[in-house]
Amino acid sequence: MTNIKKVSELAGVSTATVSRTLKSPEQVTAATREKVMQAVKQAGYRPNWLASSVKSGKSNSIVVLVPNLTNPFFLRIIGGIEQAAQEKGYSVLLGDTQGDSRREHEYAGMVLSNRADGLIQLDHSFPFAPQDAELADNIPMVSVCERIEGERKYPVIELDNYAASRALAHHLVGYGHQKFAAIVGQISSQIYRERLAGIRSVLQEENLPLPDEMLAGGSYSIESGIEGVRQLLKQPVRPTAIFCFNDDIAIGAIHEIKKHGLRVPEDISVVGFDNIKVSAFMDPPLTTVDQPAYDMGRRAVEVLVSQIRKEPLTRSKEVLPFQLIERESSGPAPQ
Amino acid sequence: MTNIKKVSELAGVSTATVSRTLKSPEQVTAATREKVMQAVKQAGYRPNWLASSVKSGKSNSIVVLVPNLTNPFFLRIIGGIEQAAQEKGYSVLLGDTQGDSRREHEYAGMVLSNRADGLIQLDHSFPFAPQDAELADNIPMVSVCERIEGERKYPVIELDNYAASRALAHHLVGYGHQKFAAIVGQISSQIYRERLAGIRSVLQEENLPLPDEMLAGGSYSIESGIEGVRQLLKQPVRPTAIFCFNDDIAIGAIHEIKKHGLRVPEDISVVGFDNIKVSAFMDPPLTTVDQPAYDMGRRAVEVLVSQIRKEPLTRSKEVLPFQLIERESSGPAPQ
DNA sequence: ATTTCAAATGTAATCGATTACAGTAAATTC
DNA sequence: GAATTTACTGTAATCGATTACATTTGAAAT
Numbered sequence: 043m044t045n046i047k048k049v050s051e052l053a054g055v056s057t058a059t060v061s062r063t064l065k066s067p068e069q070v071t072a073a074t075r076e077k078v079m080q081a082v083k084q085a086g087y088r089p090n091w092l093a094s095s096v097k098s099g100k101s102n103s104i105v106v107l108v109p110n111l112t113n114p115f116f117l118r119i120i121g122g123i124e125q126a127a128q129e130k131g132y133s134v135l136l137g138d139t140q141g142d143s144r145r146e147h148e149y150a151g152m153v154l155s156n157r158a159d160g161l162i163q164l165d166h167s168f169p170f171a172p173q174d175a176e177l178a179d180n181i182p183m184v185s186v187c188e189r190i191e192g193e194r195k196y197p198v199i200e201l202d203n204y205a206a207s208r209a210l211a212h213h214l215v216g217y218g219h220q221k222f223a224a225i226v227g228q229i230s231s232q233i234y235r236e237r238l239a240g241i242r243s244v245l246q247e248e249n250l251p252l253p254d255e256m257l258a259g260g261s262y263s264i265e266s267g268i269e270g271v272r273q274l275l276k277q278p279v280r281p282t283a284i285f286c287f288n289d290d291i292a293i294g295a296i297h298e299i300k301k302h303g304l305r306v307p308e309d310i311s312v313v314g315f316d317n318i319k320v321s322a323f324m325d326p327p328l329t330t331v332d333q334p335a336y337d338m339g340r341r342a343v344e345v346l347v348s349q350i351r352k353e354p355l356t357r358s359k360e361v362l363p364f365q366l367i368e369r370e371s372s373g374p375a376p377q
Numbered sequence: 378m379t380n381i382k383k384v385s386e387l388a389g390v391s392t393a394t395v396s397r398t399l400k401s402p403e404q405v406t407a408a409t410r411e412k413v414m415q416a417v418k419q420a421g422y423r424p425n426w427l428a429s430s431v432k433s434g435k436s437n438s439i440v441v442l443v444p445n446l447t448n449p450f451f452l453r454i455i456g457g458i459e460q461a462a463q464e465k466g467y468s469v470l471l472g473d474t475q476g477d478s479r480r481e482h483e484y485a486g487m488v489l490s491n492r493a494d495g496l497i498q499l500d501h502s503f504p505f506a507p508q509d510a511e512l513a514d515n516i517p518m519v520s521v522c523e524r525i526e527g528e529r530k531y532p533v534i535e536l537d538n539y540a541a542s543r544a545l546a547h548h549l550v551g552y553g554h555q556k557f558a559a560i561v562g563q564i565s566s567q568i569y570r571e572r573l574a575g576i577r578s579v580l581q582e583e584n585l586p587l588p589d590e591m592l593a594g595g596s597y598s599i600e601s602g603i604e605g606v607r608q609l610l611k612q613p614v615r616p617t618a619i620f621c622f623n624d625d626i627a628i629g630a631i632h633e634i635k636k637h638g639l640r641v642p643e644d645i646s647v648v649g650f651d652n653i654k655v656s657a658f659m660d661p662p663l664t665t666v667d668q669p670a671y672d673m674g675r676r677a678v679e680v681l682v683s684q685i686r687k688e689p690l691t692r693s694k695e696v697l698p699f700q701l702i703e704r705e706s707s708g709p710a711p712q
Numbered sequence: 713a714t715t716t717c718a719a720a721t722g723t724a725a726t727c728g729a730t731t732a733c734a735g736t737a738a739a740t741t742c
Numbered sequence: 743g744a745a746t747t748t749a750c751t752g753t754a755a756t757c758g759a760t761t762a763c764a765t766t767t768g769a770a771a772t
Contacts, residue, residue, distance in 0.1 A: 043434070045758055056722045061760055071720065086512045091492040092431045093758035097727050099378070101427060103470075111456045112654060114449055121446045124473040128480070133487070135438075136471045138459040145463070152468070156728095157426040177421045264658055297658040319447060323599055323632040325660040380728055391752045396730055406750065428728035432757050491758095715772075722765070732755080740747070 044085045053081035064089060103158045104346060105135045105149055109165040113262065113290065115316040115335055116164055119186055122339025123162060130347050132159075139165065147171035153181050160184075160346045166231045168192040182349035186342045187333075189232045197349070198359045199342045203233055206331045206364040207240025207285075210313050213329070213366060214283045215248055218375040219311065222252050223281035225259035225270030225291050234287070237315070241285055256281060259291060267294025275302055282310055282375045289314040289321045292328055296371065307373035317367055326370035334362050379420045388416035399424060439681060440470045440484055440493045444500040448597065448625065450651040450670055451499055454521060457674025458497060465682050467494075474500065482506035488516050495519075495681045501566045503527045517684035521677045522668075524567045532684070533694045534677045538568055541666045541699040542575025542620075545648050548664070548701060549618045550583055553710040554646065557587050558616035560594035560605035560626050569622070572650070576620055591616060594626060602629025610637055617645055617710045624649035624656045627663055631706065642708035652702055661705035669697050 050057040055074060063070045063078040070078070081087075095101050106123055108116050120136075127134050135158055137149035150169035152158045160182035163169055168191050170178040183190070186199045214222070222245060226234055245252050255277055258270035267286060271294070274281060286292035292314030296306050306312050306326055314321060317332035341360060349355065385392045390409060397404045398413040405413070416422075430436050441458055443451050455471075462469050470493055472484035485504035487493045495517035498504055503526050505513040518525065521534045549557070557580060561569055580587050590612055593605035602621060606629070609616060621627035627649030631641050641647050641661055649656060652667035676695060684690065 043758090046760095047758080057759075058723080058761075059721060062721090065760080069720075074720080088486070088490040088512070090431070090758050091487070091490040092427060092434075092436060093491075093727090094760075095727095096425070096427045096431050096729085096758085097760050099427075099727070111452050111459070112449065114447065114452075117446050117449075117452060120471070121473060124446070124471060128483075133492070134471045136455070136459060136469045138456060148463075151423070152426070155423040155426040156428075157468070177423070264654065293655060293658050297660070300660065319599065320628060320655055323628050325632070325635065378728090381730095382728080392729075393731075393753080394751060397751090400730080404750075409751080425728050428757090429730075430757095431728085431759090432730050434757070713772100715770105717770080718768090720765100720767070723763085725762080726760080728757105730756080733753085735752075736750085738747100738749075741745080742743105 043090075044087045045090065046087070049078070049081045049085050049087045052085055053078045099156070101156055101159055102131055103133045103135050104160045104162060104343070105137050105152050105158045106162045107137045107139050107146060107149055107164060107169055109139055109141045110262070111138045113288075114318045114320075115288065115333070118318075118335035119164065119339040119342075122336035122341075123343050124339075125336075126340040126343035130343065132343070132347065139169075141165065143167065147174070150174070150178070153183075154178065159350045162186060162342050162346060163190055164188065166191060166233075182346055184342045184346045184349070186338050187233065195358055197345050197355060197357075199338050199345065200359070200361060201331075201333050201338075201364050202361050203236035204240040204243075206315070206366075207237040208244050209364070209366045210285060210315075210329075210331060211241045211244035213368065214285075214311060214313065214372060215244060215250070217283075217311065217373060219283040220250055220375065221256075221279060221281045222250065222283050222285065223256040223258070223274045224252065224285040225267055225274075225287065225295055226257060227259065227262040227266075227287040227291065229260060237285075237287055259287065262288045262290055264290050264294035264297075267291035267296075268298045269294075271295045271298035271302075280310075283372070284310060284312050286312060286314045289316045289318045289328060289330055292330070292371070293320070293324060296324065296326075296328075306371050309376055311372040311375070313372050322369065324371070329369045329372040330367050332365040332367050334364075338362055379422045380425065381422070384413070384416045384420050384422045387420055388413045434491070436491055436494055437466055438468045438470050438493045439495045439497060439678070440472050440487050441497045442472045442474050442481060442484055442499060442504055444474055444476045445597070446473045448623075449653045449655070450623065450668070453653075453670035454499065454674040454677075457671035457676075458678050459674075460671075461675040461678035465678065467678070467682065474504075476500065478502065482509070485509070485513070488518075489513065494685045497521060497677050497681060498525055499523065501526060501568075517681055519677050519681045519684070521673050522568065530693055532680050532690065532692075534673050534680065535694070535696060536666075536668050536673075536699050537696050538571035539575040539578075541650070541701075542572040543579050544699070544701045545620060545650075545664075545666060546576045546579035548703065549620075549646060549648065549707060550579060550585070552618075552646065552708060554618040555585055555710065556591075556614060556616045557585065557618050557620065558591040558593070558609045559587065559620040560602055560609075560622065560630055561592060562594065562597040562601075562622040562626065564595060572620075572622055594622065597623045597625055599625050599629035599632075602626035602631075603633040604629075606630045606633035606637075615645075618707070619645060619647050621647060621649045624651045624653045624663060624665055627665070627706070628655070628659060631659065631661075631663075641706050644711055646707040646710070648707050657704065659706070664704045664707040665702050667700040667702050669699075673697055
């Protein structure tokens, strides 16, 4: 291993001078700078990042906890995180938790042991183990999309799920639909509650029902969409419009609806949530709500880094704008 | 910050004893162990990972270079990498390069500066900057799917792209197709050459043409599929079967074919490559080649870690099995 | 030529944990 | 009871870089 000592000997200077040449060259004479750089080059020297980090006490890394790597929506968020992190000189440690709390604890522990400086949570759980909860009290942490449960409030970057759901509901009500159903995602989440509340609020204003037997699903997956439609079509009354709580669910739902010989949107309108890439290229292209996933990721890093730097927090909650994307999976209610 | 010194004072022992209690408890009396553990708990102590790492010279991290985070296929590979890495006690640093060589250099540099112990490259380029090439000579590195360019041969985990393409070609030839086209991915890659060669070999055996004007595309994206179909349909002869070099391309292609009022597979058969999740739920479901992406990721980590541990390498190339998935996007050639 | 001051460089402490080596206490053997 | 071995624990060196402080160098001022 070529270390700073070897370089200093090669250049005939002290290690301090080598370090200064690399970190703050203006403190060093042009002549010695020259000598040192020569030696650095000759030795093929790279400062040992681990060593610098122990000294500074900062790892310049952040952990990102993802419940599910196969969801393309998370990917866009992570893309934004990656980009912003790199710009700010941080690297990203990926933590695929599969929703398993043991894994969450393990990854969250990285921040406690100085392996990372902060944490971005894409799921809704408080990721630290119970015995670490107290230690975790001053840990920089941000949640994206979801909100971290517990008494302490961490900054959130989120969408106005309530308003977005209302927009979708208005869109469908405007088409004259009266028989609604929903295939929801994970029930324990904040998102679930807000989206459902948004839909309910519009339907109530219009005096339209959303009975319990018209709710299906339980996870944010294609399979959940398929299973959801199977259940819904067993009911005595067939819905004419289905709210899917994300695009994956909608993809599964449309697939299954067609399998039953029904048409989208002529027989049943389907709307999704997230606007993942393929949604625009489905048949029919999916009506959905666009979330600025990439920007959410970027913003999360900015907020996290300012927490790490102990800058005062301006807002503890940022709501990013959504956009209703009307495509062809939704249309007028059948007669 | 609670460090080992504080704990040692609390427990009334030396730092060495504290360290031993945590790392090799059998070397410590039950009584002192008790005292120390008590103090550890009381202080809320966690060993500083950075400090341990400087000492050992190992970061227990690996960097993964991904050209494109939005491709769900890469995600499955990364999922496998993540899983295997965690089992082996490594953490994963994510490097989204966007195919930009400056970024590649930067991420690859992490291994040179001890920020990571090894590197997995999902793209085909040699990721180190030219001036670092010599230093990089002994760096543990593995490529997945693609092969890293350059004279030195790094271990590869890949698919038999040649055989897989032949399987697809046979499948289509078996349906009686005679007018073929292909929408290819990035032309600079090994994959491109092998897949094309596989297709060509079958067509030649059957005396069927694949003229240059029937080749389109240039990147692994939905857009490339759309643009490719546009180009192909401008040609005087319309193909009856299109090889798409991945599923994203195929999704774009099918979308665009339908837009032109043509049917898949009645007018044009389309086949893809990768078997990403949504492929099964498209309309029509996509005929494609399944790659064991998850296992490829796992295997890559295993090979990388044994390189890091300087274990002798058994094979420098591992070819994993593919599977032809016949769905409804391919069918008999039209009359 | 001497003094003064700033700039450049070197020495050594430091970050936090690990570990070779040394020292001490307890247990075993004769 | 003395000698020897074994088991624990402590002291201090170490990993590689950074940096406070001390020292040297050289230029400017008198």
